[in-house]
Amino acid sequence: MATTGSGAMEPAGGPPRRLQATNPRYGEKVIQGLLALCGILSVLTTTAIVISLIGPTIGFFQIVPVGDFLFGIDWTPQFEPPSFGVLAIVAGTLNVALWGMLFAVPVGLGSAIYLSEYATPRVRKTVKPVLEILAGIPTVAIGLFAASFILPEIIQRFWPGDFLGGVDKPFMALAAGLAVGLMVVPIIASISEDAMSAVPSGLREGAYAMGATKAKVATRVVLPAALSGIAASIVLAISRAVGETMIVLLAAGSTPNFTFLPNEAVQTMTAYIGVTATGDISTGSVDYESVFAVGSVLFVMTLAMNLVSIRLVRKYREVYE
């Protein structure tokens, strides 16, 4: 076979031939192609999601005016006459997410600061796996917990009497909200803790040297330095909370209700999709298409939040790594 490809016998005046294998391994190219295919599958998935949502959504908007959909507050697609104001279920989603974040941000952030600045390595070794366990609990179990414990034992026991109308209801945004909050605590805690650990100890030590107390160092030095990572974790947590289905199916109810009160039953976008798509709908009807329209709204919302979160993470990683 031919030997090296060095230009030992090339015609004078031409460019030197590059060193290259004379026995190109086609197998390598095939493998590279296969692997690229695997990577492309991810793009295909996104494309498939967008396509599967777009068609019926367009069909939906041929029947229901976009303005009615985006700005109406009455979501009763199966009543006679039907009403398609998506804000009712968007409000339900945000209602649940709100109470969830009111619980998760202090608890998650507090845990993160504790783990990062205060805890001994031994404590950290015990607490971190526990948080990981919390992150791995299936949402149907958390939903059951919300309905059978949070609602009766916590809310109904500690709610002040008839405040805002009382809590004698089987479903409540607050019950689902607290459960969703518990679910996303690990997200906030672990990403925030990562961000805080990435803050160079030099900054801390400088502050201590100037006589600052531990609390001051944590809040005035570390927290601001890790701020974009913490913000990313919160945005990611909100995104998870917005996308949660099983907990709200079991604890929040099926009444589309444009309210932000915690003691009302509400229906979230995800619950609507879950209930309607498994129930009595005929393909091609407006009800069926409404599932996709709501899905589109949900997809766009979470996509926007994720892009924000990715950008924030990139910012904090850039600064210190």
Place this chain on the structure above:
Amino acid sequence: MTGPAGIPNERTRLAVAGARATVAASLKEQPRRDVVLNATFAGLLLLAVLLALAGLVALLAQAFVTGAPALGVDLVTNVPSTLHPENAGFRPAIIGSLELIAGVILFVVPIGIGAAIYLEEYADKTRWWNRAIEVNIQNLAAVPSIIYGILGLAFIVRGPLDLGFILAAGSLTLALLVLPVVVIAAREAIRAVPDSIRQGSLALGATQWQTIRAQVLPAAISGIATGVILAVSRALGEAAPLLLVGATVFVTFDPTPFSGDGYSALPVQIFQYATRPQEDFQTVAAAGVIVMLAVLLAMNSFAIWLRNRYEQRW
């Protein structure tokens, strides 16, 4: 002592406070205010951690207390029953879940690792399409699971693939859901392998694929395996997408992957039991939660053991 505009700035203030504190400390005096604030702050932080732990403990305890009466071998060998809720079991659901995750593994391992290898070893990161793939995967990892259910309903069960409401369709849907998790974990594992290993292999004349196959992958295997196990645990616990692709039929026989007779899965069955009126069903649902948590705990412990045992330190 002042900043450019003649106003004391933050750094100066901090320095002054520090100096004061140093002096006070040297006089063995710690300002009362600081002590109290410090203690309160630390206390609040501890409260936060305890709340999180308490939530977890309450959840587990509540599931145990409610579900304990139904625990027993019958729970995993009996079939669901409308007539006798006290005898209802999870057998078809457990078998369905096992088959589902078997399918998930078959799909996700080659494709996930393949995508990760491509992105880390072959892709030119300056090309826009490779960056697009990266951003894509990160976004897909955070899309709500019910949207994957919609994807499954529109594309896999009906639409182009038109598989119908069979278990294989549910498996494929779940696989797409957890694929990003595997890709991200595999990428981290591959990225952690030092370049010197690759360079050494190439210097000895190996091709790129030979390097990957014989050097990089074995070194990254524990991280990859951990990622796969985490993804599979996620798939095991997901009910929302399965609701849309047909796992809601009441089945009393063992499901099979390709028959259209219907199938069930553990989290979906728990959900179905939980929404039935009879109190016995509530007990069974809680017991199902215990079973599921036990399986997940076993899987995650295995992952942690794997990671500790085979972790490579560079």
Place this chain on the structure above:
Amino acid sequence: MTSSKWLMIVASVAVLAFGVTACGGSGDESTGGGSDLSGTIRIDGSSTVAPLSEAVAEQFQAENPDVKVTVGTSGTGGGFEKFCAGETAISDASREIESDEVSTCKKDGIEFEQVRVATDALTVMINNENPVSCLTVDQLGAVWGANSKISNWSEIPGLEEETDEDLALFGPGTDSGTFDYFTEAINGEEGVTRKDYNNVGEDDNATVTGVEGSPGGMGYAGFSYYTENEGKLKALEVDNGEGCVAPSVEAAQDESYAPLSRPLFIYPSGSALEKPEVKAFINYYLDNVNSVAELVGFIPLTEEQLEESKSAAAKAGA
């Protein structure tokens, strides 16, 4: 361990799992009965009728272990869609088949018969403390109508009893056949209802707990939900113009409890009935339906109604 070894292990575990379950799973439930019937029977439709079909299927499968019966709950309408597309053998329905569904079935060549299997008495439940015992259909319409603004029991027109409790309404969601039937019977058209009631979705149990916990509570659900919780709640008597009638087995069977007693049906298809296992199943269903109906909380058929159903089934081919 090398990566290829790991991949082999994972792959073989997965294949093993598939193989074991696919081959070893079926035919595992051997109980008594030397039956040689085999096959699959697909049932889908109303989630109200589903428990009845499930219970019958359970008993049938115990005696015929090689027959697989699956019961889906896509709703009465969704069930008919699948039925008329030939995907199911039997459709559960909590209402009669509608004319457009009939034409779809005809178009696709699906023949069927309507077989009544039980009666349900939709019960309006109120709190034990409530002094009211009877409401007319018009009064119920006033409370539940689409534009109703009634928020207190004292605002109900023509109410005799003195009561000042705030209304707390509970009812099922729009996917429920119960919802369809109640709105049509009380408000004149399916889907017409006031919007501000506590919507419990499919979980009728939540109606029970809701009404039990609110002094001014009122909710509607199937008869079984009342009988299971008798003592915790009161059942409202309904006056359809001929006096107050309480929901009960007799009142539902002789249809004096009106308009809220509704028949429940199954629709077997002619082509499915050509299969011996389906034939056996339908006959078994009708032979056992009355005992099972009571277990599940429905009202059994009268002798006459049962005879009618049997002859309808025979006409279809059973």
